[in-house]
Amino acid sequence: MQQCGPSSPSCSTSDCFPLGTLNTAACGSETSAEPQKREPAGLFRMRPTVIFYGFYLLCFGLGVACVVCVCLWNSKWRGGFAWDGSSLQFNWHPVLMVTGLVVVYGNGAVLYRIPLTWGQNKLPWKLLHAALMLLALVLSIVGLCAVFDFHNAQKTPNLYSIHSWIGIAATALFAMQRRSTVLGQVWVAYVQWYQFIHPPGNRKSCMLSSHEDYTSTGSDNGTKDFTKIANGSQGAGV
Structure with missing residues (x-):
């Protein structure tokens, strides 16, 4: 091990003491070199x-x-x-x-x-x-x-006391909560059932076919109406 020079501090560099054997208590450090005791992670989570x-x-x-x-x-x-x-x-x-x-x-x-x-x-x-x-x-x-x-x-x-009115109100609110919960669960079940019988691909194809039928029917009717109007106007002009 090398000797420290007179100008170098006693415990300032790693040349004097390796990191593994550095005595922090001798250097005036407030932290102790002893490992801290920690609780097991499983016990802490439980x-x-x-x-x-x-x-x-x-x-x-x-x-x-x-x-x-x-x-x-x-x-x-x-x-x-x-x-x-x-x-x-x-x-x-x-x-x-x-x-x-x-x-x-x-x-x-x-x-x-x-x-x-x-x-x-x-x-x-x-x-x-x-x-x-x-x-x-x-x-x-x-x-x-x-x-x-x-x-x-x-x-x-x-219903002649405050106790009676509070009890009726609590039971009525509880019944309304149960009713809304049941309706919400029925709606969720209906949406899930609809998504099950109509997968996204089928829903898209059905919507496209309906849109095409509607637009084709509307365009055909519009073309026929426009042709009738045009023929009528030409006949009137002649």
Whole structure:
């Protein structure tokens, strides 16, 4: 190894120390030469998925616990369930509304966010999503029918509180959303069916043939009309 001259700094050039054995601590560097510990890439990528599943299972468990508590409350402390216009029929209302508009609707809405559905065929998950949303709508409608029937049997006015109006508005908006979704899916299915039975090449040829027929018919008719007019004008001039 070459000796450093008196004018050269002790640790300034690579001639004094090779790069592989350079002691940064001796040169006054603030960074340490020890390699930094890094987490594995797989574990780093799995962390958001694990956190999501943890919160999802927590929310799902709270939803199930809410339904169980409402059922126990109405069955043990409010006399049970019936469909005879009595107060027991009213007990169906909180159970069905909580189950439909809170638990089933919430799970159907978050279904596409589950990492299990990523990178897979979306058709089964779309069908499950539609089934959960339809079930939530049916449960909410039956819950409203229970409370309206109870009010009519007891000669109680309907829609006499803010709670009633908010519930009706939420159910109506939910039904309108389901209707628009179904119409949109029907339209998409129709477009896909039309594209399947009429490939792009066939559609272009059909449009060209129709355009040619229309223009040829129109030109023929126009030529005949112009000939009639010309003959008529010549006859009048003679």
